[in-house]
Amino acid sequence: MTVRIIAKLDVKPPYVVKPVHFEGLRKVGNPSELAKKYYDQGADELFYIDIVSSLYQREILFNEIEQVANKLFIPFAAGGGVKSIDDFSKMLHMGADKVVINTHVVQKDPDIIDKAAKIFGSQAIVVNIEAKKWENYWECYTDCGRIQGQKDVLHWVKEIEERGAGEVLLQSVDTDGRCRGFDIELASKVVNLVNIPVVVSSGAGSLEDIKALIEVAHPSGVAIASLLHYDRVTIHDIKKYLNNNEVVS
Template identity: 65%
Template sequence: MSLRIIAKLDVKPPYVVKPVHFEGLRKIGLPAELAEKYYKQGADELIYTDIVASLYQREILFAEVEKAAKEVFIPFSVGGGVRSIDDFSKLFHSGADKVVINTYAVQNDPHIIKQASEIFGSQSVIVNIEAKKWGSSWECYTDCGRVRSGKSVLDWVNEVADLGAGEIMLQSVDCDGRQRGYDIDLVSSVVESVSIPVIAASGAGNLEDVLSVVQQARPDAVALASILHYEKTTIREVKDFLRKNGVEVS
């Protein structure tokens, strides 16, 4: 199976922003323009996350999702503020191919994952995990890395896999936005714990960081933000570099 290269758009409407440790937001550009840019660069998928919807406890801005999805013809995943099966349905009607959920499933009702996978298919359900290291283990966080859940990441990934999640997007609160490399131990531990696809996010600062996590942790996909937003590289350059180093990409 080829490694997927995903462009990740963290959105505080109306802008794509880039946080560090999920805080200190810097405006990057408009979601529709960046979605089209990365699509044309050759991204295999896009993930659009409204990073403040759950934190502010407001409704999903479906019109913003529609605008971002309009000129994109690759799988488009959307998350942020998802609290019901109706939200899943409305997001699919707004242009999403997959829906990403975190806070509601962790804090309120994990069984929404099972419901959604049974209604829409497991391939359309991604569980986002915001992990923070404590000692030798990791804890799940919610609300843009601000709220502790008390849940072990490794226990939670197995639970969501059993509930029918199709994929896991794994983010590190400690590494996010720092551009100093992934938490490879975290990614490896999750990949080894579950049989469903794992998307490694948070930490890429250069091409070598991407290669390291791919070779050492074996995720099914990598999600990139900072190195694309700050134009340190392009999707095409990432793919070319990985191919030259023996990694199969599309």
């Protein structure tokens, strides 16, 4: 199976932003325009995450999500501030194919994973993991990498699979926005632990970084942000490079 190349939009409405280590946000464009751009380039999917909704404890801006969804004819995952079954329902109604959740399930109510999976199906549930490495383990973080979740990433990823999550978005607080390569050790451990798809993000600085991640960790998908936002490469460039190097999961 060919690895999915996914464009990831970190959003602080009304702008797509790019943090480093989940901090120091820099405006990079309009969500709808960038979504259309990456769709036209051949993205397999698009992830839209409002990275300040939970942090600011504000309502989800569903109209922003709908505007992006209207530009796309590929699978679209949206998240940020999701804390109820009603939020899941509204996200899907606005055009999302999958809903991404993190803060609420780590800090308050993991049971919502079970409930949402039963109502909407596991394929609609993506759990975002913001991982930070300590000396001998990785800890889950929430609220855009600011709040410690008191959960071991490797234990948590098994739990969310058992609860019915259909996919994992794995991000690294340590490598995010640095463009110096992924945390391949973490990615490999998570991919090998679960039987659900794992999308790995945080760290792509070159085509070689993407190739190395795929060859070693074998993720289901790779989510790219900085490389695309700063026009260093296009989705087409990534796919052509991987194809020429016969890289598949």
